[in-house]
Amino acid sequence: MANQSDQELIRQTLDGTKEAFGHLIRKYQDRLYNGMVQILRNEQEAEDVVQDAFVLAFTKLSSFKGNSAFFTWLYRIAYNVAITRLRRRRHTVSLDGKDDTARLDFPDQGPAPDNRIQQQEQAVQLNQAMNRLSHEHRSILVLREMDDLDYDAISEILDLPIGTVRSRLHRARSHLRDHLEAIMNNK
Amino acid sequence: MSDALNNEPREQLLIAYLDGELDAADRAKAESLLASNPEYVQLVDQWKENGGLLRSMPRYQLDSGFATRVLNAIDAKAIDVKTTGSASLPALNANVSDADNFAPSLTLAHASAANQPQSKIAGLALIGALAAMLLLTLFVFPSFVEPPATASVEPSENKTESVTPPEPGANLATARPPVPNALLLNSRVEGSGNESKPIGELKFLSQNSGINELLWIESESPDNAIELVATVFAKHSIPFQRSTDKESKDFEAIHIVSTVQKMQKAIKDLSSDEGTSVRKFVMPVLSSAVTADSTSAQLMDSALVTQELAGPEIEAVNKHFNLLGENDKETIVQYLLMIGKK
Numbered sequence: 001m002a003n004q005s006d007q008e009l010i011r012q013t014l015d016g017t018k019e020a021f022g023h024l025i026r027k028y029q030d031r032l033y034n035g036m037v038q039i040l041r042n043e044q045e046a047e048d049v050v051q052d053a054f055v056l057a058f059t060k061l062s063s064f065k066g067n068s069a070f071f072t073w074l075y076r077i078a079y080n081v082a083i084t085r086l087r088r089r090r091h092t093v094s095l096d097g098k099d100d101t102a103r104l105d106f107p108d109q110g111p112a113p114d115n116r117i118q119q120q121e122q123a124v125q126l127n128q129a130m131n132r133l134s135h136e137h138r139s140i141l142v143l144r145e146m147d148d149l150d151y152d153a154i155s156e157i158l159d160l161p162i163g164t165v166r167s168r169l170h171r172a173r174s175h176l177r178d179h180l181e182a183i184m185n186n187k
Numbered sequence: 188m189s190d191a192l193n194n195e196p197r198e199q200l201l202i203a204y205l206d207g208e209l210d211a212a213d214r215a216k217a218e219s220l221l222a223s224n225p226e227y228v229q230l231v232d233q234w235k236e237n238g239g240l241l242r243s244m245p246r247y248q249l250d251s252g253f254a255t256r257v258l259n260a261i262d263a264k265a266i267d268v269k270t271t272g273s274a275s276l277p278a279l280n281a282n283v284s285d286a287d288n289f290a291p292s293l294t295l296a297h298a299s300a301a302n303q304p305q306s307k308i309a310g311l312a313l314i315g316a317l318a319a320m321l322l323l324t325l326f327v328f329p330s331f332v333e334p335p336a337t338a339s340v341e342p343s344e345n346k347t348e349s350v351t352p353p354e355p356g357a358n359l360a361t362a363r364p365p366v367p368n369a370l371l372l373n374s375r376v377e378g379s380g381n382e383s384k385p386i387g388e389l390k391f392l393s394q395n396s397g398i399n400e401l402l403w404i405e406s407e408s409p410d411n412a413i414e415l416v417a418t419v420f421a422k423h424s425i426p427f428q429r430s431t432d433k434e435s436k437d438f439e440a441i442h443i444v445s446t447v448q449k450m451q452k453a454i455k456d457l458s459s460d461e462g463t464s465v466r467k468f469v470m471p472v473l474s475s476a477v478t479a480d481s482t483s484a485q486l487m488d489s490a491l492v493t494q495e496l497a498g499p500e501i502e503a504v505n506k507h508f509n510l511l512g513e514n515d516k517e518t519i520v521q522y523l524l525m526i527g528k529k
Contacts, residue, residue, distance in 0.1 A: 018258060025254040030246065037247040047249060054257045055264070126240045144206065145241040151208050170195070170202045173234045180237065 006070040013061055021061075025054050028071055031147065032078050038142040039082050039135050049085060053078035068156055072149070076157045079139065086135055129179035137172035144169060201231050205238075423453045 004012075004023070012020035029050060036046035056077050057064075064073055130138055143154045151165045160168065197220060203209050204217035221228050 018261070021261075022254045022258050025257050029253050030248045033249050034246045043247060046247070047253075050249070051253075051257050051260060055260055058261050122240060123244055126237075126244060141241060145238045146244070146246075148242075151203075151206065166199050166203050166208070169206070170199045173202065173237065174198075176237055177233055 007066065010061060010064065010070065013058070021054075021058055024070070028074060029054075031071070032075060035075065035139075035142050035147060036078055036082050038130065038146070039079070039139050040085065041131065041138075045085060046082075049078055049081045052081050056081070069153065072153045072156055075143075075147075076159075079157055083135075125180060125183045128183050129176055132179045133172065133175055136168065137175055140165070140168050141172045141176065197227070198230065201227060202234070205231055205234055419453050419456045422456065 004020075006024065006027075009020045009024050013024070032053065033046055033050045036049045037043055040046050040049065053074065057074050060077075064070065130141075133141070140154060140158065143149045143157060149157070151162050154160070154165050155162050158165070200209070200213065200217050201220065204214060204221075209217060221231065
């Protein structure tokens with residue numbers, strides 16, 4: 001079952017074999033989670049979103065028509081859930097005065113050999129730069145650079161015209177470049 | 188055209204070139220641009236390098252038990268994939284650029300005074316009730332107080348279709364323990380269609396809320412329902428506002444910000460008024476299976492899962508939801524998802 005296509009796993013799920021859906025979950029959970037972490041900048045919230053997205057996807061599985069890749073469809077569900085969370089976070093009033101804005105920490109990879117130190121430093125700076133981006137720009141960069149999705153898929157997930165995908169990517173990359181430069185110059 | 192004005196379109200062309208999204212003709216243009224402009228070559232190289240950095244970033248991963256937890260969550264919600272209805276992709280993301288101004292509104296439709304069915308509670312009308320249906324009032328946060336809004340009372344002029352009211356017999360829910368998540372909502376949904384008219388604009392104050400209560404108030408004198416609610420709320424210093432939306436002249440709004448204690452007293456007063464009854468529904472955390480495409484029955488079944496309510500009451504609420512237009516239903520579900528989520 002693990003090597004079966006998404007289409008076959010979906011068919012089996014709709015036929016009542018829930019474990020088939022389990023395979024779909026295992027196949028896409030990390031990719032989806034990574035994307036959501038980048039958008040939400042909070043690992044726990046991202047996990048909640050991914051769980052909700054899979055449950056929603058299961059509920060709506062019969063509506064998946066196969067016009068796009070399953071992952072694209074799934075990602076859009078997760079993205080919508082994440083955006084709803086972001087909006088709710090925006091309306092949050094923190095009574096204790098603390099800033100709840102998420103600042104994602106660099107994932108711990110354990111002790112690094114010397115030749116990776118520079119790479120790690122670069123990654124930390126990149127992470128800081130990503131923290132400075134709006135979630136719209138982070139989202140599109142994650143979709144393009146980390147998930148390697150083409151403009152059509154990005155357009156479907158974000159519900160944007162192709163032209164807007166292009167222009168938003170342009171701005172996102174420009175802002176990322178500017179932030180990185182500022183961080184490297186310790187601004 | 189100056190170079191400055193040409194830069195952005197050129198850069199966007201190069202973005203698409205970098206991503207392999209150009210047709211042959213545009214690809215040739217991009218390559219020509221790069222061949223004659225070293226600064227563009229440097230720009231593309233920077234984008235490429237940053238893209239490489241992103242791709243090489245460590246990935247966040249879930250633990251091996253995640254899939255099992257999801258399947259358990261599905262089982263817990265007793266979702267049967269064979270019987271759930273099909274629908275298009277959830278359209279939960281409104282225009283993100285509007286996020287800063289995002290204030291989903293919840294307006295409550297109400298029945299008109301003109302077409303009320305006769306019932307044992309003589310001439311019940313849903314209206315103001317609907318106003319009260321103002322759902323959501325309450326959130327349990329006595330420590331949070333918001334400055335009272337201006338209160339004004341205007342006569343009702345709306346006429347909407349009636350809905351069979353639920354049977355009498357309040358079944359007040361008990362409070363649930365709070366869950367951590369400060370939340371301030373300002374929601375407004377506008378009704379549409381001839382069957383229902385918006386009646387309420389609610390502002391919610393929720394802090395660590397595990398409680399969302401729906402008030403359903405029925406009055407023998409539907410024309411005075413709004414005034415009754417307004418009077419009682421004013422008595423208990425519950426700030427509210429009536430809508431001044433001029434585009435929708437039938438629009439009435441009651442803007443409520445209150446604490447649970449005040450609302451409980453107000454409910455008691457409302458109930459003591461002869462010919463008026465109050466129902467209170469508590470909506471706990473909603474099932475994540477409830478989406479914008481859920482039927483009202485699914486929504487209410489999920490929302491009222493812990494309540495022991497008579498069948499006619501749920502049916503009446505369902506009828507109310509069915510009166511709403513599709514856009515309203517979706518917005519209300521979105522709203523409930525927001526306030527109902529853990």
